[in-house]
Amino acid sequence: MLKFILKRLGSAVGVLFAASLLLYILVINSGDPLGDLRESNAENREYLMQQRIDYMNLEQPWYLRYLTWLGGVGKCFVGSCDLGRNINGVEVSGLLANAASSTLRLVLLATVIAAVLGIAIGVLTAVRQYSGLDYLVTFLTFLFFSLPVFWAAVLLKEYMAIGYNDWLENPQITIGTSILIGVIVGFLLQMLLGGSLKRRRLTFLITAIFVPLLLQYSLWLNFYRYPQMGPAIIVVLTLLLALSATAMSVGLKEKKVLYPALITVVLVLVVYYATFWLLNDANAWILAIGAILSVALPGIIGKFMGGRLSKLATSVSALVGFVGAGLTVLDHIFRAWPGFLDLKGRPIGTIGSSTANLGGGFWDNFLDNATQLLLPTIVLAIISLASYSRYTRSSMLEVQQQDYIRTARSKGLSERTVIFRHAFRNALIPIATIAAFDFAGLIGGAVVTETVFGWKGMGDMFSTGLHAVDPAPVMAFFLVTGTAAILFNLLADIVYALLDPRIRV
Amino acid sequence: MNNINGKTPQDLTSIAEVEDTKLAVSTEQSKSQSRIVFERFLKHKPAMISSAMLVLITVITFTSVGFGPIPGWWKQSYLDAGTVIDGGKPTLSLLPTWLGGSGFAIGEHPFGQDSVGKDYFALVMNGAQKSIIIAVVVGAVATFLGAVIGAVAGYFRGWVDEVLMRITDLFIVIPLLVLAAVLGQIAGRSSGSIFALSLVLGLVTWTGLARLVRGEILSLREREYVSAAQAMGSRTSRVIFKHLLPNTIGVIVVNATFAIAGAILLESSLSFLGFGVQKPESSLGLLISQYQNAFVTRPWLFWWPGMIIVVIALAVNFLGDGLRDAFDPRQTGKRRRRAGLFALPTRKEKP
Numbered sequence: 009m010l011k012f013i014l015k016r017l018g019s020a021v022g023v024l025f026a027a028s029l030l031l032y033i034l035v036i037n038s039g040d041p042l043g044d045l046r047e048s049n050a051e052n053r054e055y056l057m058q059q060r061i062d063y064m065n066l067e068q069p070w071y072l073r074y075l076t077w078l079g080g081v082g083k084c085f086v087g088s089c090d091l092g093r094n095i096n097g098v099e100v101s102g103l104l105a106n107a108a109s110s111t112l113r114l115v116l117l118a119t120v121i122a123a124v125l126g127i128a129i130g131v132l133t134a135v136r137q138y139s140g141l142d143y144l145v146t147f148l149t150f151l152f153f154s155l156p157v158f159w160a161a162v163l164l165k166e167y168m169a170i171g172y173n174d175w176l177e178n179p180q181i182t183i184g185t186s187i188l189i190g191v192i193v194g195f196l197l198q199m200l201l202g203g204s205l206k207r208r209r210l211t212f213l214i215t216a217i218f219v220p221l222l223l224q225y226s227l228w229l230n231f232y233r234y235p236q237m238g239p240a241i242i243v244v245l246t247l248l249l250a251l252s253a254t255a256m257s258v259g260l261k262e263k264k265v266l267y268p269a270l271i272t273v274v275l276v277l278v279v280y281y282a283t284f285w286l287l288n289d290a291n292a293w294i295l296a297i298g299a300i301l302s303v304a305l306p307g308i309i310g311k312f313m314g315g316r317l318s319k320l321a322t323s324v325s326a327l328v329g330f331v332g333a334g335l336t337v338l339d340h341i342f343r344a345w346p347g348f349l350d351l352k353g354r355p356i357g358t359i360g361s362s363t364a365n366l367g368g369g370f371w372d373n374f375l376d377n378a379t380q381l382l383l384p385t386i387v388l389a390i391i392s393l394a395s396y397s398r399y400t401r402s403s404m405l406e407v408q409q410q411d412y413i414r415t416a417r418s419k420g421l422s423e424r425t426v427i428f429r430h431a432f433r434n435a436l437i438p439i440a441t442i443a444a445f446d447f448a449g450l451i452g453g454a455v456v457t458e459t460v461f462g463w464k465g466m467g468d469m470f471s472t473g474l475h476a477v478d479p480a481p482v483m484a485f486f487l488v489t490g491t492a493a494i495l496f497n498l499l500a501d502i503v504y505a506l507l508d509p510r511i512r513v
Numbered sequence: 514m515n516n517i518n519g520k521t522p523q524d525l526t527s528i529a530e531v532e533d534t535k536l537a538v539s540t541e542q543s544k545s546q547s548r549i550v551f552e553r554f555l556k557h558k559p560a561m562i563s564s565a566m567l568v569l570i571t572v573i574t575f576t577s578v579g580f581g582p583i584p585g586w587w588k589q590s591y592l593d594a595g596t597v598i599d600g601g602k603p604t605l606s607l608l609p610t611w612l613g614g615s616g617f618a619i620g621e622h623p624f625g626q627d628s629v630g631k632d633y634f635a636l637v638m639n640g641a642q643k644s645i646i647i648a649v650v651v652g653a654v655a656t657f658l659g660a661v662i663g664a665v666a667g668y669f670r671g672w673v674d675e676v677l678m679r680i681t682d683l684f685i686v687i688p689l690l691v692l693a694a695v696l697g698q699i700a701g702r703s704s705g706s707i708f709a710l711s712l713v714l715g716l717v718t719w720t721g722l723a724r725l726v727r728g729e730i731l732s733l734r735e736r737e738y739v740s741a742a743q744a745m746g747s748r749t750s751r752v753i754f755k756h757l758l759p760n761t762i763g764v765i766v767v768n769a770t771f772a773i774a775g776a777i778l779l780e781s782s783l784s785f786l787g788f789g790v791q792k793p794e795s796s797l798g799l800l801i802s803q804y805q806n807a808f809v810t811r812p813w814l815f816w817w818p819g820m821i822i823v824v825i826a827l828a829v830n831f832l833g834d835g836l837r838d839a840f841d842p843r844q845t846g847k848r849r850r851r852a853g854l855f856a857l858p859t860r861k862e863k864p
Contacts, residue, residue, distance in 0.1 A: 023679060027686045031695065038698040150834070154826030156778055156798065158785045159819040162805045444685055452690030456782050471786050474694060490686040497685055
């Protein structure tokens with residue numbers, strides 16, 4: 009396995025090197041970096057030109073400039089990167105840190121959301137091939153495929169962000185609207201859950217009645233400006249999750265799985281009170297450590313109490329623990345929301361990756377970043393969601409025709425086991441390769457999205473750099489995105505090899 | 514068939530002949546593979562609607578504003594500014610009077626006018642023309658390169674294959690948009706014509722098809738008929754172009770359509786970012802980029818170009834979907850089981 013990874017890494021580094029040479033040559037030949045100065049009427053024109061020539065080493069031949077750049081990149085291995093200076097003489101390494109963090113955050117989040125949702129939708133539509141849901145999703149994926157990123161982004165900005173912000177000033181939903189929402193949600197939910205006609209009708213009725221009531225109740229609570237949850241609801245939700253996860257995996261009679269899950273629920277309640285003050289003024293480290301512990305501790309409990317079912321018990325308890333921790337964090341976010349609204353009256357941001365001079369504590373900044381990130385992420389995720397769901401669907405359909413699926417069915421396995429244990433795992437294999445290409449596509453999409461939303465990220469660095477025929481920022485963009493793409497690709501390859509043992513030979 | 518038992522052998526042969534003729538009359542005529550594919554394609558409703566749509570858009574865009582030196586029937590030019598009438602609102606109305614509209618009318622400026630009074634219909638048509646040119650040129654260039662390179666790599670394997678796979682790896686590292694932007698800037702600075710841009714886009718979008726064709730060829734080259742052709746002394750080029758590539762036509766045609774849809778969107782993104790078509794020429798992406806801030810005050814400047822891109826790309830994608838279903842041999846039995854979305858109930862005969 010190590011040999012396999014090293015081999016892949018070696019070839020990837022070679023490709024990265026060749027690509028950097030190609031891109032460098034293309035960029036420096038894409039125009040005249042002194043073009044704007046040649047046409048200017050400034051008195052110190054000669055001086056400015058000489059200055060720019062010095063900054064960009066223009067008097068050197070191209071290969072020396074490339075080698076200088078490569079040497080600067082090489083210094084990264086000893087801890088002092090030198091990515092050259094841009095057209096105005098500013099060190100690119102300094103600009104890069106901020107730009108890279110916001111762009112990678114955007115692209116990674118969009119990838120994860122798109123992959124998870126897309127694969128789920130793909131599996132669902134494959135299982136319900138040729139149903140109303142399948143037709144609806146197929147049409148939507150084609151629509152998303154054909155959507156120009158920038159156009160969709162502007163539409164979202166106008167309708168979602170500005171519409172929501174206006175609405176939040178004074179949240180009101182009329183009774184007619186809430187009934188309409190209930191009917192629509194009910195219709196979609198019965199499509200999603202499926203089953204017999206009777207069951208579908210029941211799903212529709214319950215949702216169509218329940219949703220309008222919930223909407224009116226939440227308005228009465230003023231939930232949208234003062235959201236609240238509290239420990240009682242957290243415990244009820246985690247308890248429900250623990251019971252349903254146990255019931256779905258082995259059945260409630262199996263105490264070896266049920267007890268660790270219930271203990272985890274109690275643990276969630278204890279930890280809720282224990283960490284209350286800690287989380288009130290949290291930081292990223294506390295959250296990261298908490299996330300790991302929330303999976304690890306219940307996992308260990310499940311492993312020791314599970315006995316012969318230890319694997320199942322571990323995953324059920326870890327799931328309950330993780331969701332419980334997530335709800336606890338959500339509770340703190342809810343608590344911070346009214347204060348955040350005081351700082352930032354119109355929460356959903358359309359310009360920039362964070363609000364300048366916001367002030368406030370950790371949660372305020374967290375919420376600020378999240379609300380600024382919301383729209384670009386939705387735009388990017390929607391577009392790659394389409395390809396993920398499409399590929400998963402066709403891959404699942406392909407797998408379902410295989411003989412081993414028929415064997416599994418004829419053994420009398422339940423449909424859920426057949427789909428998830430036998431079909432889904434094999435269907436995932438081709439998806440791993442698509443993920444790598446998709447990531448590269450998303451970075452391209454991020455360039456466009458950042459322009460629409462006015463982010464000062466990597467994409468902006470690239471497009472202003474290229475307009476000015478300035479290789480340093482363009483190459484810095486390439487270095488970060490290329491390395492990220494290679495790492496992502498490598499990860500996909502490893503997952504691929506783990507899923508399919510034939511690859512490893 | 515029940516009455517066979519009582520017959521003598523002579524009668525039996527004649528009965529067999531009668532049955533044969535009956536069978537020949539009752540079953541359909543035998544069809545060639547391409548005929549079957551074509552008929553299946555004709556039955557694919559979304560694809561047929563899309564084809565009609567594409568033909569309609571192409572005819573309107575090319576005849577209305579004219580192409581190159583040839584003048585069109587639309588009187589306004591996309592280059593001439595004029596006086597802004599009624600805030601530049603579109604004069605097109607499709608809503609009939611009995612629904613509260615003002616009846617069907619095209620008017621002076623059906624898509625409205627931009628801020629300096631240019632006719633927006635002419636601008637959008639000019640942009641759509643570019644999208645269609647891009648579609649045709651990229652489709653041709655990328656398909657040709659992808660098919661030939663993929664076939665060569667799959668047939669010879671070895672270092673040719675290795676080089677091809679490394680080039681496709683290059684596209685994982687350099688995002689397509691980035692490479693296209695750099696090349697688009699070079700093409701724009703040197704000539705500025707739409708053909709240069711589309712040629713460049715074709716040069717960067719062939720890799721996906723090449724990978725797929727390579728995969729197909731890798732399995733096809735092991736078939737008996739290829740060995741037979743080689744044994745009879747066919748030249749390599751004949752084996753590739755006569756025996757191998759025609760068998761991958763399904764993959765090629767289907768992916769060409771998806772490459773075309775991708776290229777149309779790529780061009781609009783590049784023009785939006787300023788690396789594609791430059792002013793005073795118009796392109797749908799460029800128009801959106803210019804008027805994205807006019808959304809609240811003059812929304813039609815934003816809606817028309819976007820809708821045209823979506824309609825063209827959607828039509829091309831549906832066309833590709835129809836072609837895929839038509840070329841897929843496994844689709845034959847499936848199609849009948851598919852519950853038609855808008856199908857009316859029909860009387861079913863007992864089989």
